[in-house]
Amino acid sequence: MSPNISKYPSQPLFTQTIALYGDRAGSKGTFKFAGFAWIHNTKVILVQGNVHNLSSAAEWRCLLRLITLAHRLKKPIVLWNLPVAHIAVIQRRTSLAAAQTIQKTELALLKLPYPIIAVFEENSDMDDTALEVVWSDGIVMPALLEAQFSGHQNVRIAQSSTDIASAILELLQQAEAISAIELIENRRKSLRFSAKS
Numbered sequence: 001m002s003p004n005i006s007k008y009p010s011q012p013l014f015t016q017t018i019a020l021y022g023d024r025a026g027s028k029g030t031f032k033f034a035g036f037a038w039i040h041n042t043k044v045i046l047v048q049g050n051v052h053n054l055s056s057a058a059e060w061r062c063l064l065r066l067i068t069l070a071h072r073l074k075k076p077i078v079l080w081n082l083p084v085a086h087i088a089v090i091q092r093r094t095s096l097a098a099a100q101t102i103q104k105t106e107l108a109l110l111k112l113p114y115p116i117i118a119v120f121e122e123n124s125d126m127d128d129t130a131l132e133v134v135w136s137d138g139i140v141m142p143a144l145l146e147a148q149f150s151g152h153q154n155v156r157i158a159q160s161s162t163d164i165a166s167a168i169l170e171l172l173q174q175a176e177a178i179s180a181i182e183l184i185e186n187r188r189k190s191l192r193f194s195a196k197s
Contacts, residue, residue: 013164017035018035018036037078044117045069047063060101070112071108071114075114076117077115078119079135084109110187113184116135118132137154138172138175139155140164154174
């Protein structure tokens, strides 16, 4: 993956970003942004997309490499408007190659010993946001979903876009206080509960 240092145009909460492009097959991927991002002094791997991303095995491989990079560099991941669980349910049925790559990516997410934070804005096109709690150690949602998730301790409601940065940092601090073993076990429990329901 090759770097491209830039200011991230659409999200002023990030003070600096370095976009990472490239795929072994030469694809840049279709994510709106993928790379490093800083919220003040906190560095994360940021992957921003939408429900139309991850539509091929190559895009899942790109996400898998970003997860591997986060693991290697000991950094948390922020998935912004990228409903990984929702897309996986749909794309798993498209081909055997996609199903295998999705399974590898889900396993990498499950075993990542660093926090995974999901962020959804009001304009995100998501019908089943509840499914995303499975892969997230914390989730930031718009105020319109407050009633649905008011009882979850790992959910922060952003009343406006200016609340998102502080919500991410708060969730990261909360998740970093938990051991890696417990983070992984919590994801497994969520996955088992999701499979039963």
